[in-house]
Amino acid sequence: MIRHFARSLILFAALILVVTSCTLPTIVTPTPTPTPTAMVASTDLYVSTRGNDANDCLSLASACLSVQRAIDVSSEGDTIHIGAGSFGDARPWSPRHSLHFVGEGVDRTTLLATDTKGFRLGHAGDYSIQDMSIVGNNTDTNFYDGIQATGALTLTLTNCRISRTHNGLYTFPGVVTTIIAPLMAME
Secondary structure, eight states, X not given: OHHHHXXXXXXXXXXXXXXXXXXXOOOOOOOOOOOOOOOOOOOEEEEOTTOOTTSOOSSSTTOBSSHHHHHHHOOTTEEEEEOSEEEEESSOBOOSSOEXXXXXXXXXXXXXXXXXXXXXXXXXXXXXXXXXXXXXXXXXXXXXXXXXEOSSEEEXXXXXXXXXXXXXXXEOTTOEEEEEEEEEEEO
């Protein structure tokens, strides 16, 4: 019986040696090929003092008359080119997605903020405003912001003039603001 036990013990030890000396095949999990990120084509939209809000804003020949109409027909990442002249709307310009606004210069393109805000940016995204003046309608009883930005958004201002506002640029926590070239706040 002891002999039988010793033999079983030897066989068991041999089995352990055989099992531990075997190498199991390594299973290689293939790395998935990254899917290219879909590029969203941006569109150039146009606003002109000679435009018409019945137009599609897709060219100078079919420009819109108001900035708000261009915002309404825009898509994520579009650029709205605002021509020379003065443009005003009865309500703040409140885009709901990333947009870029490009004027023809601080002395040529003027946005008249006739409501309590000129631009009201409150939706996450990237916004840029460049080469224009934003003129408020500030009085002693009304407090106007040229640009009000709130939420998780990025705002880049390049070569802008903001005047006749209580707060030229009013940002809440969470807004990342970059100012390039002179940002002139007057009055």
